[in-house]
């Protein structure tokens with residue numbers, strides 16, 4: 589089942605397209621990594637897909653009314669600023685806002701979804717702590733928990749594992765995988781090509797705003813693409829643990 593359709597999406601900064609006629613569709617059950625070098629347009633593309641960025645072309649998500657969009661897609665931005673010393677549980681509960689009728693108090697289901705999300709990110713015991721007092725990685729886990737609590741069919745995340753230690757990076761990718769196996773659709777911008785290779789079912793490779801490759805990780809992480817787009821060579825190997833990717837050297 590198609591969960592998201594994007595057609596000819598273009599974002600201009602001045603005269604210059606930073607997202608250039610991107611078309612794609614994502615299916616339910618896919619965990620897709622959006623990869624590309626710094627400045628390739630990953631954040632801009634995700635924001636345009638969500639309707640947060642002026643664009644031409646169409647995104648099936650951007651065209652939804654705001655409340656329906658918030659019930660359809662959860663968004664984890666790259667900037668992780670938590671402005672207020674709000675309790676962790678309260679912050680995660682904010683993910684339930686799209687599900688509440690105006691002015692309504694959280695229901696038992698809202699509390700259960702919040703508890704599940706806190707447990708998924710190993711935040712039991714953190715509930716009453718001020719989110720601003722946590723470490724950077726702990727704050728990232730709180731913000732992922734808020735996304736999980738939203739329980740939307742689609743999750744868009746910009747560098748969700750940046751700043752997490754290796755165990756939480758793997759745990760987060762495994763949670764995304766579990767959600768995809770339940771029929772949800774995950775699109776995450778990722779710089780760690782090793783985790784992208786191992787955990788994503790599909791990779792979208794963006795270069796200078798253009799989608800230059802789209803397919804299973806082994807078909808996208810080719811020596812040609814790695815040299816042309818990232819300027820690196822890497823060791824890519826099928827193993828019993830899945831595809832292993834190790835960057836080796838700069839090629840230009």
Ligand SMILES: Nc1ncnc2c1ncn2[C@@H]1O[C@H](COP(=O)(O)OP(=O)(O)OP(=O)(O)O)[C@@H](O)[C@H]1O
Pocket residue numbers: 601606624625626627628629630631632633
């Ligand atoms: N507010 C802005 N004004 C002008 N140009 C911008 C603005 N935000 C981003 N850009 C430019 O748009 C291009 C794409 O930026 P974007 O943040 O989407 O890239 P990215 O692939 O997410 O990069 P990174 O991996 O470094 O996070 C870059 O050249 C960037 O300099």
